[in-house]
Structure formats: structure tokens, C-alpha cells
Amino acid sequence: MSPGVAWLVAAIILLIVEVFTTTFFIIWVAIAAFIAGIFAFFSPQWVPWVVFVVASVFLLWITRPLVKKLHERLPFRTNVDALVGTTGIVIETIDPVANTGRVRLGSDEWRARADQIVEVGSRVKVTDISGATLSVEPLPPTEG
Numbered sequence: 001m002s003p004g005v006a007w008l009v010a011a012i013i014l015l016i017v018e019v020f021t022t023t024f025f026i027i028w029v030a031i032a033a034f035i036a037g038i039f040a041f042f043s044p045q046w047v048p049w050v051v052f053v054v055a056s057v058f059l060l061w062i063t064r065p066l067v068k069k070l071h072e073r074l075p076f077r078t079n080v081d082a083l084v085g086t087t088g089i090v091i092e093t094i095d096p097v098a099n100t101g102r103v104r105l106g107s108d109e110w111r112a113r114a115d116q117i118v119e120v121g122s123r124v125k126v127t128d129i130s131g132a133t134l135s136v137e138p139l140p141p142t143e144g
Contacts (some may be wrong), residue, residue, distance in 0.1 A: 001095070002040070003039070003040040003048065004035075004037050004038070004041035004044060006017070007033055007034070007036045007037030007040050007052075008033075008034065008037040008042075008133075010033045010037075011030045011033035011034040011037055012030075013029070014026050014029055014030035015027065015030045019030035022095070022127070023134045024063070024066060024067050024070070025067075026062070028059035028060050028063060029056050030122060031055070031059060032046055032051075032052050032053075032055035032056040032059060033052060034053045035051055036048035036049070036055065037053070039051045039091060040066055044137055045132060049132075060098075063067055080129050081129070082083075083105060083126050083128065083129060083134070084124060084126050085125065086105060086106055086125070086126050086130065087105075087123055087124065087125050087126075087139060088103040088104055088105040088106075088112075088122060088123070088124055088125060088126065088134075088136070089103065089104050089121065089122070090112070090118050090119065090120050090122045090123075090124055091103065091104050091109065091120060092116065092120065093118065093119055093120055094112050094113065094114045094117065094118040094124075095117050096113060096114060096115060096116065096117070099113070101113060101114065101118070103124055103126075103136060105126070105134075110132065110133070110134045111133045112124070112133065112134045112135075112136050113133060113134070113135055113136070114135070114136050114137060114138065115137070116138070118130035118136070118138045119122060122139075122141075123138070123139040123141075123142070124136035124138055124139060125138075125139055127139055
């Protein structure tokens with residue numbers, strides 16, 4: 001097998017590995033291997049290695065800000081974690097001493113707790129979820 005074909009096969013294998021890892025790191029090394037493979041057909045044996053190293057470093061350096069941005073995104077909330085920040089209506093008085101209270105969020109009812117007594121009909125904001133119990137804080141009454 002010629003060195004050019006070996007570089008191209010290595011590039012394909014690296015792309016396949018990237019598909020399974022989705023790290024956005026190996027793809028740049030695979031592209032560098034592809035470029036080195038092209039050089040391997042037309043140049044001495046040491047040139048593809050230099051091209052591979054230079055292209056890998058260059059591609060990683062250029063794309064670092066993009067990858068950094070992708071990794072800094074806030075995680076997307078799903079399931080019950082998506083309820084944090086939503087508002088609901090108290091349907092059973094929340095009393096921290098008696099450990100009672102229920103809140104309706106949409107069509108669902110949840111056990112709730114707060115740092116103070118919150119009366120039935122009050123609007124509350126979900127601040128945390130622990131198991132099947134919401135931690136809430138009262139919202140100021142709205143004028144209507």
C-alpha cells in the first residue's frame with residue numbers, strides 16, 4: 001500500500017471514530033491526515049508528516065473558540081428540572097411547621113414547601129425540586 005493510500009485510510013478511520021465520540025477534536029486530526037495523504041502522493045516521505053502536524057495544530061488552534069463556545073452553553077433542562085422557574089397556584093396552604101402544602105402547575109398537583117406560610121390561591125415560583133416535592137417562594141399579588 002502506498003503512503004498516500006495509508007494516510008487516506010487513516011483519515012477515514014479517524015472520521016469514523018469521530019462519529020462515535022462527537023468530541024469535535026478528532027475531526028480536525030482526520031482532516032489533517034487527509035491533507036497529508038494528498039501530499040504523500042507527490043512529495044518525499046517526510047513531507048506528509050510535517051503537513052500532518054502543522055495542519056493538526058493549525059486546525060485545532062483556529063477552531064478552539066468555536067468548540068469552547070459549544071461547551072459553555074447552558075445545559076438544556078428536561079423532565080422535572082424544566083419546572084424550576086415556573087409559576088403555580090397554591091391549592092393547600094403551605095405551612096413549613098406543619099409540613100403541609102400542595103401546588104398546581106398546569107394540570108399537575110405537587111407537594112410543596114416554603115420558608116413561610118403561603119395561603120391558598122397565592123401564586124408561587126418553583127425554586128427547586130427534591131424528589132416529588134417542590135420548593136417554592138411566593139410571588140407578589142398581581143393587580144388586575
